[in-house]
Amino acid sequence: MIGAAFRQNRTACLLLNVLVITLVTSYYQVPAVAGVWEAIGNFKLRWSFAFSLTSTIFAAAVLPFCVQALIGTLPEGARWKRLILSMLFWGYRGMEIDLFYRFQGFVFGDGNDIFTLLKKVTLDQFVFSPVWFVPTYLIALRWIDLGASWKLTRASLDRDFWMRTCPAVMVTNWLVWIPALALIYSLPAPLQFPLFSVVMCFFVLIVTLLAGKKRAAGE
Numbered sequence: 001m002i003g004a005a006f007r008q009n010r011t012a013c014l015l016l017n018v019l020v021i022t023l024v025t026s027y028y029q030v031p032a033v034a035g036v037w038e039a040i041g042n043f044k045l046r047w048s049f050a051f052s053l054t055s056t057i058f059a060a061a062v063l064p065f066c067v068q069a070l071i072g073t074l075p076e077g078a079r080w081k082r083l084i085l086s087m088l089f090w091g092y093r094g095m096e097i098d099l100f101y102r103f104q105g106f107v108f109g110d111g112n113d114i115f116t117l118l119k120k121v122t123l124d125q126f127v128f129s130p131v132w133f134v135p136t137y138l139i140a141l142r143w144i145d146l147g148a149s150w151k152l153t154r155a156s157l158d159r160d161f162w163m164r165t166c167p168a169v170m171v172t173n174w175l176v177w178i179p180a181l182a183l184i185y186s187l188p189a190p191l192q193f194p195l196f197s198v199v200m201c202f203f204v205l206i207v208t209l210l211a212g213k214k215r216a217a218g219e
Helices: 001-031 030-045 049-069 078-107 114-145 148-154 159-184 189-216
Strands: none
Touching: 001 030, 001 049, 001 159, 001 189, 030 049, 030 189, 049 159, 049 189, 078 114, 078 189, 114 148, 159 189
């Protein structure tokens, strides 16, 4: 299952990371684009957690809902309830990740040298992601899919969930976020979450479109 996850997502993940490389390079090499990034960073500093809340809600909840509606793959029943629950979770998760980035900056500093980047990516992807970010994300999705029933959600967290689903999703997570985070953490602190939001937006869009194709094919 882990090998299948790698094969199914490697092309999309590669294209997404090419996008991230292009955006970061534009900041350092194209003065006009750097000015735009600086304006976005100032906007992030001004609005703080309100920025992380709203941008993540759009990227991970509203955008996939709209895309699914357009391609006809929205699950039947309680659609608006699902959207509201998704917005609640992703709004919280956006602020949590914003806080985590600030914590990393406080502990390791805001340098973009190789050792600082290595420490941040390692803590992010090999400690917090497998222990907290990925499992809670998957549990939240189950909870939303099961109509916000904690009883049904707990019952679904069986051996298959922990031994197959979580590791497979973790592989996809690493494909995208290990290289992406190395680039995100290389930027000045005010620009890190805005770039994360862009990556999240395209990542969720790709996942949504791929899921729609699988449903259309009857897989």
